Amino acid sequence: MDMSKIVIGAMRLDDRESAVATMRAAIDAGFNYIDTSPCYCRKDEKENSETWVGEAVNHPDYRDRVMISTKCTPGNGGLEIGDFQPEGGFGVRSVDQVSQMFDQSLTRLGLDRVDYYHLWTTHTAEQFAEARKPGGWFDGVAANKDKWDHLGVTTHGDPDTIIEFLESGKFETVTMPLNVINTTRLRVVDYCRENCIKVIAMNPLAGGFLVAREDLKELALRYLMLLEGVHVLIGFTFPEHVAYAKWIEETMGQFDLTAEQILQRVNEMMDTAEPRCTACGYCLPCPEQITVGAALSYYNAYKYLHMDEAKEAFNAKQWEDGLRLDKCTYCGLCESRCPNQLPVGDIIRKAQEALYD
Ligand code: SF4
Ligand code: SF4
Known part of the structure; x- marks a missing residue:
């Protein structure tokens, strides 16, 4: 299945009922990839992003129309190596711990495999080296090869560090912050385009605050829609957010600015x-x-x-x-x-x- 231009973030969901309605509305809109994690929206073991994603997609009308991605990290969410916290997916540093994470995520999701698995919140060379050590994260993922199809990395690292991660040849996608006022990592987009790696742009609305201005909200989403090789990860909360994203997608043909012109317009503002x-x-x-x-x-x-x-x-x-x-x-x-x-x-x-x- 080719990944849709707009993809579904499952980190800003509200409660089970609205989460299921929102994700199904997004799948009905043609958005076919869901990004979740063990710690998103976590209230307890039963109520969290992974269990809500599971309920949304484990239905004959939906499962075949969407790809699922989840993740864990050897890191602590910041720049350090983490201590093992399975409920959130941090500090995952041994083969057994990775296996435990797969068991936990697949149980919550109600699935026997995921389409994408991500090396999550990995921002530094030290964290990447920890993941690559013998008996570490990558060996754990290899030991669970029957439970995932594609590997990706999720990072807030600087552009050179991210490119070093990608040069390892281990990843088919990179998920990183990118938006109309933060183009710091555009060089990575160029690298990925040349190397057939998908970019999944997180923070498309700068962590949400660009929604406070209608003109900026629209320009921000249209900017990313215009970048070749970039998929726009939108953290939906309610079905009306899905409807807005669909409107953006459907009206791109009537929009005559280039990505460069959008940046220029925002600069002029x-x-x-x-x-x-x-x-x-x-x-x-x-x-x-x-x-x-x-x-x-x-x-x-x-x-x-x-x-x-x-x-x-x-x-x-x-x-x-x-x-x-x-x-x-x-x-x-x-x-x-x-x-x-x-x-x-x-x-x-x-x-x-x-x-x-
Ligand atoms: S001056 Fe610049 S490079 Fe030096 S610590 Fe501050 S932000 Fe970093
Ligand atoms: S314009 Fe900003 S991001 Fe670019 S090099 Fe100068 S300080 Fe750094």
């Missing part, structure tokens, strides 16, 4: 003549693992698009290490690499003052 980060990503890697462009995209939206929601979203996402601007040591490396010759240290200081309370 930013009300400033000040030097501003364009989230190009060329200043990485940062020794503190800050994804500078991604973090400053929240500052741009807050300061120049006047969106208070961007500040809220930034603070709510401080679990993502790449957004931890407070960890900056002002070492000057990013500034020395910035092709736009921006005073990056000064911009980071201003962003810290504006975004942190």
Whole structure:
């Protein structure tokens, strides 16, 4: 089955009844891939994203029309190696632990295999090395080969690190943050296009805050729809969100801007003549693992698009290490690499003052 352009995120579901209705509406709309995980929407062992996905798809009208993806990680969700927490899928570092994760996810899903299995929240070379060690994550996945069809990686890493993961030849998909105000990882899209790897763009609405402006919400989704080789992962909550995405898809033929023109339009909306980060990503890697462009995209939206929601979203996402601007040591490396010759240290200081309370 070819993956649809819009794919279904199962991380923002509300409760069992609306989750099942929403996912079935999305499958009826032709969206044919569901991304879930052991920890999404987890209330308890019975009520969580995986069990709701299971209920939605274990029906003769739906199972054959959709691919299912789930995941686990040797990491801790951040930049470290994790301790084993099976209920959430963290710290999975041995063959037995991977087998336990497959048993848990497949039981919750009510399936005997998944279409895609992801090496999840893997952001650093150290985490990837942990997954590759003898008797580790990859050996565990190989030992369970009868339970999955394709492998992918889900990461918030910097572009060079992600490309190194992909150069291992182990993955058919990469799921990573990408949106109209955070194009930091566009180089990965180019690499994937050349190497027939599918990109699944998460955070299409910048962690949700772009929905606060109708014009930006529409441009954000249309931007990703226009990128060849990119699939747009939308975390639906209710069927009306599915209907909006379907409307976007059906009206793309009447939309005459290119992806580049959309970026330009969003840039023009930013009300400033000040030097501003364009989230190009060329200043990485940062020794503190800050994804500078991604973090400053929240500052741009807050300061120049006047969106208070961007500040809220930034603070709510401080679990993502790449957004931890407070960890900056002002070492000057990013500034020395910035092709736009921006005073990056000064911009980071201003962003810290504006975004942190
Ligand atoms: S600081 Fe410069 S190099 Fe870094 S993402 Fe922004 S514009 Fe690009
Ligand atoms: S100045 Fe700050 S953000 Fe830039 S590379 Fe150094 S620690 Fe990272």
